[in-house]
Amino acid sequence: MPRWSATDIQPKMLRMLDDLAPGERLPSERDIAEKLGCSRQTLRSCLATLEKDGKIWRHVGQGTFCGSRPRHLPVRDTLLIEGATPPDVMQARMLLEPLVAAEAACLAEASDVALLREKVGDGRRARDRAACEQADDAFHRTLAQISGNPILSGFLNYLSGVRRRVAWQREWERTYRRIGTHAFQTLHSDQHEGIVDAIERHDAEAASSFMKLHLETISADMSGSRD
Numbered sequence: 001m002p003r004w005s006a007t008d009i010q011p012k013m014l015r016m017l018d019d020l021a022p023g024e025r026l027p028s029e030r031d032i033a034e035k036l037g038c039s040r041q042t043l044r045s046c047l048a049t050l051e052k053d054g055k056i057w058r059h060v061g062q063g064t065f066c067g068s069r070p071r072h073l074p075v076r077d078t079l080l081i082e083g084a085t086p087p088d089v090m091q092a093r094m095l096l097e098p099l100v101a102a103e104a105a106c107l108a109e110a111s112d113v114a115l116l117r118e119k120v121g122d123g124r125r126a127r128d129r130a131a132c133e134q135a136d137d138a139f140h141r142t143l144a145q146i147s148g149n150p151i152l153s154g155f156l157n158y159l160s161g162v163r164r165r166v167a168w169q170r171e172w173e174r175t176y177r178r179i180g181t182h183a184f185q186t187l188h189s190d191q192h193e194g195i196v197d198a199i200e201r202h203d204a205e206a207a208s209s210f211m212k213l214h215l216e217t218i219s220a221d222m223s224g225s226r227d
Contacts, residue, residue, distance in 0.1 A: 007044035011044055012036050017055060021170075022067035025085075025129060026056070029064075041190040086171040090219050094212065096155060097140065101195055102204035103213035112146045118198045122191040129176040132184040138211040146199075163166055175222050185219065191217060 013036070026032065033043045046063060050056045057069035086094075104112070119142055123135040137160050144156035191214040198206035 001098050002139055004036070004042055006049060009036050009038050009046050010049065013050060014055070017050075017066050020066040024066045026064040027149050035051045044059065086222060090215065090222070092159060094215050094219075096152070096159075097143075097215060098208040098211045100144050100147050100152055100156065100209040101199070103149065103152070105199040105202050105204040105207040107148050108146050108199045108202070113196060115198045116142060116146070116199065117193075120189055120196060123192060126181065126185060128181060129173070130174070132181050136184065136188070143195075171222055178224060179221050187217065188214070196220065 012030075016032070020026065029040050029043055029047075031089055033040045036043065047056060047058065051058055054068040056064055056066060059065045060139075065104040069193075099168065116139065123132065123139065126132040126135045141153075141156055141160060144153040147153070191210065194210045195207055195214065198204075
């Protein structure tokens with residue numbers, strides 16, 4: 001391996017950062033060192049300089065992130081949001097949202113069901129990626145509100161914030177280029193409607209199952225395994 005110095009690899013690191021959005025997590029040190037053809041010790045020296053210059057920020061156990069350390073959120077919350085990958089988000093949703101749907105089925109009143117059907121209709125009428133994602137987010141957050149539990153609502157709002165971050169949006173952009181808005185207007189909205197039908201029957205088990213199926217469909221769309 002060439003004996004690159006930190007000064008030698010800094011221009012390459014800067015070009016790498018130009019390809020990342022502010023707040024996006026960098027690859028692991030091992031991956032970067034292999035790509036640049038330098039030792040990890042040399043890389044760490046370069047990263048220390050870049051951090052001092054405000055080009056990156058780092059946290060032990062969480063990773064290295066592009067740009068200066070954010071100030072608009074507490075550090076702990078920022079780390080959780082900036083460090084979350086799309087698979088992290090989907091895993092959290094798979095654990096939480098079927099329970100939210102089941103709880104909503106136990107508590108929903110006629111007005112709640114009507115509101116959910118309105119959200120389904122908004123999804124069917126969505127005409128671009130932003131409108132589809134907005135309608136989807138509104139549907140899932142409404143479910144959390146119907147559950148009547150402020151903690152569950154808080155978690156869903158938190159996940160909603162993560163979904164607005166760079167990594168998730170970039171993945172959704174690729175997904176929508178592949179499946180188009182038609183999939184959301186039809187299959188995804190059909191699954192939303194199935195969840196609402198179960199909630200209207202106060203069938204908690206079915207609501208949970210339909211939500212799990214819906215999230216599995218989203219995961220398959222994002223991975224391309226449903227192509």
